[in-house]
Amino acid sequence: MEPRNDFAVAIDVGGTNIRAALVSRDLKLSGENRRRIDKTSPTALLNEMAACATEALRDSLGVSGIGVAMKGYVDTRTGITIASGNLGMKNVPVGPFLEDRFGIPVCVANDVQAATTGELRYGAGRDFRDFIYLNVGTGIAAGLVFDGRLCRGAANLSGEFGHTTVDRDGWPCPCGQKGCLEEIVSGPGIVAQARRKLQKYPDSLMRRSIESGELTASRVFALADRGDEAAKQVMSESAEYLGDGIVNLVNLLNPEAVILGGGVFTDAESFIKLLEQHVRAHAIGEAVRSLRSFETSRLEVDKAGLIGAAALVFARENK
Numbered sequence: 001m002e003p004r005n006d007f008a009v010a011i012d013v014g015g016t017n018i019r020a021a022l023v024s025r026d027l028k029l030s031g032e033n034r035r036r037i038d039k040t041s042p043t044a045l046l047n048e049m050a051a052c053a054t055e056a057l058r059d060s061l062g063v064s065g066i067g068v069a070m071k072g073y074v075d076t077r078t079g080i081t082i083a084s085g086n087l088g089m090k091n092v093p094v095g096p097f098l099e100d101r102f103g104i105p106v107c108v109a110n111d112v113q114a115a116t117t118g119e120l121r122y123g124a125g126r127d128f129r130d131f132i133y134l135n136v137g138t139g140i141a142a143g144l145v146f147d148g149r150l151c152r153g154a155a156n157l158s159g160e161f162g163h164t165t166v167d168r169d170g171w172p173c174p175c176g177q178k179g180c181l182e183e184i185v186s187g188p189g190i191v192a193q194a195r196r197k198l199q200k201y202p203d204s205l206m207r208r209s210i211e212s213g214e215l216t217a218s219r220v221f222a223l224a225d226r227g228d229e230a231a232k233q234v235m236s237e238s239a240e241y242l243g244d245g246i247v248n249l250v251n252l253l254n255p256e257a258v259i260l261g262g263g264v265f266t267d268a269e270s271f272i273k274l275l276e277q278h279v280r281a282h283a284i285g286e287a288v289r290s291l292r293s294f295e296t297s298r299l300e301v302d303k304a305g306l307i308g309a310a311a312l313v314f315a316r317e318n319k
């Protein structure tokens with residue numbers, strides 16, 4: 001049996017930055033560091049990940065392993081990142097490279113599956129056997145937990161909820177399809193809706209933020225709360241689109257809880273309220289009755305990625 005050490009090195013590879021930290025079993029973070037991602041080659045990125053891990057490891061005593069959360073399609077069994085579009089990676093052996101370099105076990109997973117593992121071990125998911133973790137930020141994805149276990153799918157691709165088709169004649173999506181949910185209600189999708197709404201409401205308070213390139217979903221929701229008609233419409237239409245998507249998930253999977261994470265749910269109280277009302281009004285009655293909780297993640301947004309990456313290591317010991 002492998003020794004159970006009290007720390008894991010967590011590496012969170014986002015769209016622009018790599019972050020790393022040493023994470024203890026009781027979630028104390030130390031040795032936190034970050035770098036801008038070098039996208040010139042997969043080798044450059046691997047070396048940066050190793051440098052971040054080395055920095056995080058500086059004060060460590062006993063480390064159980066390295067957990068890596070990254071965007072894209074990841075084969076968790078081999079630790080190979082099969083494809084990560086925005087990092088330009090294809091078939092990159094992230095796990096084997098770090099294992100060679102550090103001589104300890106490495107667990108690699110896609111960012112949302114890692115975040116779901118974090119919820120399951122440390123977050124709101126501890127209280128439920130069946131739940132959906134829904135992440136809405138620059139993209140949209142879901143982590144599905146049945147009977148206390150993350151459902152990964154045949155090729156570890158489960159959870160691509162953002163590419164649910166909601167409008168066959170809708171906007172083109174980078175995945176090659178049209179009218180994906182992600183194009184409408186991800187953070188950038190909500191901003192795009194706001195931009196279209198200005199044609200009808202040129203005096204909207206959203207205009208100034210759009211022109212300065214600073215409009216975010218939470219700003220839209222704040223302006224809706226202040227009574228701006230166009231922002232109110234964007235917020236309620238977003239709640240309907242995303243709500244319909246969640247209704248489908250709830251009817252299909254019958255979860256006890258829906259846990260919301262990601263930037264779009266930060267400072268979004270009114271939006272979340274509308275969303276829950278929509279789901280409870282439109283999902284099948286029995287499924288709604290067993291939906292005990294509709295809540296935001298209790299993990300801090302900026303730490304959730306690192307906590308998820310560390311949870312991959314600690315969860316592995318329980319298998």
Ligand SMILES: [Zn+2]
Binds near residue numbers: 173176182
């Ligand atoms: Zn798509």
